[in-house]
Amino acid sequence: MFIVANWKAYVESLAEAKKLAELAKRLAAKTRVSLVIAPPAPLLAFLAARNRSSIGFAAQDVSAETGGAETGEVLAQISASAGATYAIIGHSERRARGESDEVVARKLAHALAQGLIPILCVGEHERDAEGGYLTFVREQVSSALEPLEPKERSRVILAYEPVWAIGKTSADAIVPADLGEMVLYLRKLLAELLPGKSSARSQVLYGGSVEPSDIRALAGGTQVDGFLVGHASVEPSTFAALVKAVA
Numbered sequence: 001m002f003i004v005a006n007w008k009a010y011v012e013s014l015a016e017a018k019k020l021a022e023l024a025k026r027l028a029a030k031t032r033v034s035l036v037i038a039p040p041a042p043l044l045a046f047l048a049a050r051n052r053s054s055i056g057f058a059a060q061d062v063s064a065e066t067g068g069a070e071t072g073e074v075l076a077q078i079s080a081s082a083g084a085t086y087a088i089i090g091h092s093e094r095r096a097r098g099e100s101d102e103v104v105a106r107k108l109a110h111a112l113a114q115g116l117i118p119i120l121c122v123g124e125h126e127r128d129a130e131g132g133y134l135t136f137v138r139e140q141v142s143s144a145l146e147p148l149e150p151k152e153r154s155r156v157i158l159a160y161e162p163v164w165a166i167g168k169t170s171a172d173a174i175v176p177a178d179l180g181e182m183v184l185y186l187r188k189l190l191a192e193l194l195p196g197k198s199s200a201r202s203q204v205l206y207g208g209s210v211e212p213s214d215i216r217a218l219a220g221g222t223q224v225d226g227f228l229v230g231h232a233s234v235e236p237s238t239f240a241a242l243v244k245a246v247a
C-alpha cells in the first residue's frame with residue numbers, strides 16, 4: 001500500500017514539518033507502508049535531504065511554465081532537484097483556481113520531462129443518476145494522457161479524488177462499493193489508453209476524507225493501490241492510526 005500525505009498549506013512552519021517527517025520515517029520503518037510526503041514547496045529540499053532514504057517526496061504542484069522570467073513559479077525541475085520523486089498534478093484545489101485540462105496536460109508533460117512521477121488527480125464535482133460523472137472523469141483522464149507518448153502514459157499514477165468528498169469527514173467519503181466500481185472504470189480506461197498490457201502495472205489511488213475510521217473498508221476489496229490523504233495526514237496521532245490501519 002501506498003500513502004501520499006498532501007500537507008497542503010496546513011503545515012505552517014519548518015519545526016512542525018520536521019516533527020511530522022520524523023513520524024513518517026518511524027512509521028515507514030515499522031510498517032513497511034510506502035509513504036510519500038507532499039510538503040509546501042519551500043520546505044521540500046530541507047526535508048528531502050534528511051529523510052529521502054526512507055520516505056518519498058512529492059511536489060504539491062508544478063508550474064505550467066518552462067522557466068525564465070516567471071516570478072513565483074516553481075518549475076518541475078526545481079522540485080526534482082530539491083528531492084521530489086513525485087508531483088501532484090491537477091489537484092481540484094488548483095483546478096478550482098481556473099486550471100484547465102489543457103494546463104493540466106502541460107504540467108504533466110513538464111513533470112515527466114524532468115523525471116518526476118506524476119500523480120494525476122481526477123474526480124467529479126457531484127454524482128448524477130445518469131452517469132454523467134463517468135464521462136466527466138473519462139474526459140479529465142483522456143485529455144491529460146492522450147497528448148503524451150504511449151510510454152510516458154504508463155508512468156502516471158491516477159488519484160481519484162471526487163471533489164464532493166474532499167476536506168470533509170469520513171461520513172462524507174465514498175462508500176467502498178462505489179470506490180470499487182470507479183477503480184474498475186479507471187483501470188478499463190487506462191487499458192484503452194496505455195500501450196500493450198502496461199496498464200496492469202498502473203497505480204490507482206483514492207483521496208477524499210480518508211480517516212482511520214474508513215481506511216480499512218476503503219482498502220479492502222476495492223482494488224485501490226493506496227490513498228492520497230489531506231487533513232488527516234497532518235495530525236500526528238491520526239496519521240499514525242491511518243498508516244497502522246493499512247499496514
Ligand code: PEP
Nearest residue numbers: 166167207208209230231
Ligand atoms: C486532498 O485534497 O487531496 C485530500 C485527499 O484531502 P482530504 O483528505 O482533506 O479530504
